[in-house]
Amino acid sequence: MLRAAVLVLLLANAGYYAWAQGLLRSWGWAPPEQSEPQRLEQQIQPENLRLGRANGAGTNANANGGEAPAAPATPPAPASTPAPSTSEAAPASAPPVAAAEPAPCLQAGTFEKGQLDALRTATAGLPAGSWTLEPISLTGRWMVYMGRFADEDTLEKKRAELRARKVPYDRPGAALEPGLSLGRFSTEEAAERALATLGTQGVRTARVVQERTDATGYVLRLPAATAALRTQAEGQLRGLLASRPFRACG
Known part of the structure; x- marks a missing residue:
């Protein structure tokens, strides 16, 4: 009994496979044809189909099957105005006048x-x-001073001696003319130290005086x-x- 049932199922599956694959078409047993040529044959006047606007402003076809009117062409953009040349631009400003420096x-x-x-x-x-x-x-100010000298010849002789020893000098001021200043100092102690240093250079006749109080x-x-x-x-x-x-x- 079980063998008979298995045999029936095998025969049924084999028959369904033959039917689905169109092997029994010559006997009139086959599923409906769903291929693309049959679908194209079912179309009605496909040549009248036209793409329309998405907003529905236009139609795919006229009532009589004619073509839908074409959308108006977009007008050409106006030509841009040429930029003015450098010579036609705003007149060049005059160079800035330098401000006078304060005195x-x-x-x-x-x-x-x-x-x-x-x-x-x-x-x-x-x-x-x-x-x-x-x-x-x-x-107050102190000075290392040489003078006063008896005359201009003695003064010039002292100048020559100081130049030979490479000792700088200056005029002492009207109150101490004729004479020579070998340095001015803000304290008496600084003037004394300078005088001691000049002694090592051979200066013997100088002394410290107070130039002013x-x-x-x-x-x-x-x-x-x-x-x-x-x-x-x-x-x-x-x-x-x-x-x-x-x-x-x-």
């Missing part, structure tokens, strides 16, 4: 109290407000010294500026 501040000094009258007389011709005299505190000095200041003002001041103060030339304000 520098210059000063000369220090002048002693006894020179104030001479300073005021010399500066009387300068423009009003162009100069000031500013007081400063002066501490604690006092008040004065500085002549030109806050805005133009070239013209400086020239005028140097001309009018020629004698007073001999050893005190103008320098930048400190």
Whole structure:
């Protein structure tokens, strides 16, 4: 009984396979044909199909089967306006004018109290407000000094000796003329040390003197010294500026 059932199942599977593969088509037993040629044969007037717009503005075909009207062509973009040439652009601006530099501040000094009258007389011709005299505190000062000499020949002989020994010197100032200054110092001790050093160089007749005591000095200041003002001041103060030339304000 079991063998008969197995045999029936085998025959049934073999028959279904033959039917599905079209092996029994000649006997009229076969599944419907689903290949592409049969689908194309079922189409109705496929040549009238046209692609339409996605928003539905157009139709695939007219009612009579004609073609849908073509969408209007997009108008050409207008030609861009050519950029103006460099010569047609905005006129070039004039080169910037350099700002004038402010006149520098210059000063000369220090002048002693006894020179104030001479300073005021010399500066009387300068423009009003162009100069000031500013007081400063002066501490005492000492000098290594040679002099006073009897005459100009003796003074020149001492100068030659100092040049031979390579010892620098300077004028000591009107109060100690004729003589020679071998150095100025802010303390007496510093002046004495300098004198001892000069002794090792063969200087024998120098000594330490106090050039000035604690006092008040004065500085002549030109806050805005133009070239013209400086020239005028140097001309009018020629004698007073001999050893005190103008320098930048400190």
